[in-house]
Amino acid sequence: MDEDSLLGRISRGQRLSVGCGSARSSVGELRCTLGTTMPPLSYMKDKITVVEDVLQPFQCAGVTLLPSRIADQVASVKAYYMGLHPNDILRGFRARKGDWAPGKELGGAYSESGLCFGQWLSGFARLYKSTGDPQVGERALYLMREWAKTIDQDGYFGYTDRGGDNQYLFDKYVCGLVDIYEFMECAEALEVLARITGYMERKCFDGETTDRNHEWYTLPENLYRAYLLTGDKRYFDFAKRFEYTEYWDAFANEEDPFGILPPPEKREGFHAYSHVNTFSSAAMAYAATGERKYLDTVVNAYNWLKETQLYATGGYGPEENLVVPDGLPDSLIDIKRNHSDVDLRFHFETSCGSWAAFKMAKYLMRFTGQAHYGDWIERLMYNGVGALSPMNEYGMIQYGSNYSVFGAQKMRSTVWFCCQGSLLQNIGDYSSLIFFKDEENLYVNLFLPAKVHWKHSQGEVIVEQETSFPEESTVRLKIQCASSQYFGLRFRVPGWSNGVVQVQINGEAYSVDTVAGQWATLQRNWDTTSVVELQFDMSIRGEPLTSYLSPVAVLSGPVVLAKASVRSGHHGGIPVESALRYPADWLDIESEVRLNRFRQLHYDQELRPLYDIRRGEFYQLYHTRHGEESLCADSFEYSGDWKTNSFCRYTASANATCEIKFEGAAICLEGIRGEDGGMADIYIDSEHKDTMDQFAYTRARMPRYDQSSVPFRWSIDGLSMGEHTVRIVAKGQKGDRATGSIIRLSGAKVYKLRKY
Structure with a gap:
């Protein structure tokens, strides 16, 4: 099936009517039509408000998407998921129960565990609330009721025989049921929630011990939501057992989160999506308790992510890992994997990563009232999930986005995995991200x-x-x-x-x-x-990674522009000045390319929005900053006790000095961090600029991404053009966490131009 075939299933007029009034049906009308009205359940109490929102989202109600590319995406995804047969979705649940199970297996990860069923309940509920389409509401309720018939007497709820009940999956079911209750006012959802929660309480609790497994730290968000919506304290108590105290406290106290990793013999990193998603649990812990430490966790975590983890697209997590300090540029240029394949497959788990970021940013806007968190939502709307290529008829999705300086393509990979669940949740929630309100x-x-x-x-x-923003200003x-x-x-x-x-x-x-x-x-x-x-002002600009000089992305407004081939007959898109239209005129070809080398550019390439790139097209998103010159450590001048190994020059001696003479307007010093990393003073033209600290935990090693070697970078820009001298003076001191005082220098990058 080709790129536009899914959109082709529905007419342009249908695509542009997403959320229009003619399709709307009130929740009350749908509830009566489907017979969902029930007497109050005995365990239901009053809704609880502990913390008042500073800003209130419209929560999928009162907002209608008008004709646009984003509305087209919503309509296309809606049509795709409504085209899935309920019997296929429910087949495994019914078969496990021994009931008649018509339909066919969807395949992929879904046939192994019903992986995204709970997410689909959530997505359909949100999509119903945002579009008012009664067929979507009927689908959500039918799936929930038919699944509920398969739940065992003891509360086991999985897709397959015992094993489909880990905490990772349970969280998705809780989210779906809470969303059906909140967005569709269906009390049956609470009855089902109580049954499966009782089962999980018995399964997870052993006296004072709580069994935790597989992304357990995302559970509190939706359990706290259930508590606040119902007043039932069992959900508060259950959520409390799964708070990620050690990790959250690292951010609340503004400490290095990598410091909580286990000793080197048990090295592991942080799975990116779930370790961002857990901040929504911290946000709801704040909503449920009012304790400031939880809000501090989320605020400080956002600042840390922005400074150390985010690409220009708003994406994060190369190979699904949070990166060590100073590690982000390496993820675009070089990669070390514990596989024979050295290529990095993707830099951002796009749909799930966008979902985690949308929620986190929306919570921050709700609880702080500050506008700048909306910038992250905007970046991902245009460059994240909003830039995905469509799924195919077999359920394959563009799982990740690739930003390599070597170039990349949009490719489909996984079949019915987690991202096929979060995609429906994302588009169902789009309308709640556009406007906020308070009393006046x-x-x-x-x-x-x-x-x-x-x-x-x-x-x-x-x-x-x-x-027509961002195509117009x-x-x-x-x-x-x-x-x-x-x-x-x-x-x-x-x-x-x-x-x-x-x-x-x-x-x-x-x-x-x-x-x-x-x-x-x-x-x-x-x-x-x-x-x-x-x-x-939508002027084209260069944007390096935060705190670095290179590589550089090119943007217009919030939109990241990709260097790609001119499409025959292709016109429109974001207008650019003629001097910037052809990137060969002003962007360097990556000088260190070893794989997938670009041919020399001619005038058949242009800058186009990432969302305009189709599946299979070759594009380049990040570029080496213009005028780069590499200096090796052997070209520096040293005094004092410096030693040499195959990677760098190093010293642990106080007052050991290194001088670097260069001509240019910017410089990036490069070295290697370590748990024995020391401190040194940096002078430029005899003026003290900073004290660098080369300490870092070297414990982040996951199967797909070895970060045990931690790079060091220190940079300064905006110097006057001309000759400069950098002097580095080792202090012979170690910080509070370090085991030594070693300074390691491996080279430098110099840039002669002050603009990209």
Whole structure:
């Protein structure tokens, strides 16, 4: 099946009607139609609120997606999943129970464990709430009820004979049931939840001991949600047993999370998706307890991720690993794997990784009210899950995204795996990421075509966001009120904008503070009809990895641009200045390429949005910074006790000195960290610039990604053009955690130009 065949199953008109009023049916109408009304269950109590939201999401209600590429993706994914036959989905559950089991096995990981069944319950519930399509709601309830018939008397709920009940799978079922209760107001979901929770309580608890296995640390989020929605303390108590205290506390206390890894003989790393997803559990622990340490965990974790883990796309986790300090550039250039295949397959587990990030960022916006967390959501909407190529008819998905400087392709791989579950959850939740609200303000987070109905103290307001952003730089907000009303309209000023946003109201320029990463506020009496126009600067820019000089991604606004072939007859997309249209004019070919070498560029390549790249097309997302020159450690001048090995020059002696003379505007010092890493002062042209610390835990080794050798990088940019001298003076001291005081230098990269 070709790239566009799934979209071709439904007409353009159908694709553009996602969430339109004609398809809507109220929850109450659906509940009555399907006979889901039940008397209150004895264990149901009142909903609990411990922490008030600073900002409230619309939670899949009141927001309608309007015609756009994102709306097309929602419609395409919706049509795909609604095309799956319920008998195929339920076959394994029925067969295990010994019931009649029509249909065929879906295959892949689903046939082994029903891996994404709980996620599909969740996705269908969210998609029903966001689109109002009664057929989607019927599908969610039918699947839940038919599955519930197969649950054993003791509460065992798995797809296959005993073994389909680990905590990883249980979390997905809990999420699906809680979502059906929250978004569809179906009390039956709580009855089913109580049954499977009772089984897991008996299975996991042994007196004071709690059995923990396979991503157990993601469990608290949905159990705490169940507690807050029902008031049933069993879910609070169950969630509490699975708090990831050691890991969360490392972030709450602003410590190095790699420090909690076991000793070298038991080296393991951190699985990226689940170790980001667990921060949603910390966020809900805050919601359930009000204890500030949990919110500190999530806030500090976001800062750590942004500084050390995120690519320009918003993605993270090469080969599903969080990376050691200074390790991110290596993941784009060189890789060491415990396999004969040395190529890195992907840098971001795209659908699941986006789902974890969307939730984390939304919780942060809810609990802090701060706008800058929306930047992460925006990056992933255009470059993460929003840039995936469609699945094929066999259930294969683009599991990961590749950002290598050697070039890459979008490729399908896994069949009915976890990402096929989170994809439905993602598109079902898109509408809840666009707008937020409080008592007297409406907040615009994403600049997507959408309509929102918002009620506040003075009445109801309808705001329609009309735009082709990011293909164009203008966003129009059409405001309709029954009568003149006073309220605030606030929009996120993206970090990439540098605070430059031009604002007009009803065709007249309007002065407002636009600070990057904050909300800009338009507070006034609004007429019955008003139009706000926002104009963004979408100039092409280079963006290196945070805190580094190279490699560099190229962006327009929030969109990462890929260097790819010109498509025959292809026009449109993000406009760029003619001087930047052809990357051969201003981007270097990777000078150290050994595999998949680019041929010399000609004028048949251009910059295109990553989301515009089709499956199988060859593209390059990251590039070596222009004007790079490599210096080896042997070319440096040394004084004092320095030794040599095959990798570097090193010393543990106080006052041992290294001098590097270079000509350029920027330099990146390179070396190797270690648990015996020491400290040294860095001077540039006799001026003290920093004290470097080469300590790092060397314990991160997973089967697919060996990070036991930890790189060191220190860089400075913006120097005046000309000759400079860097002097490194070893202190002969070790930090609090280090076992030694060794400084290791392996080379440097010098850049002659001040711009990319």
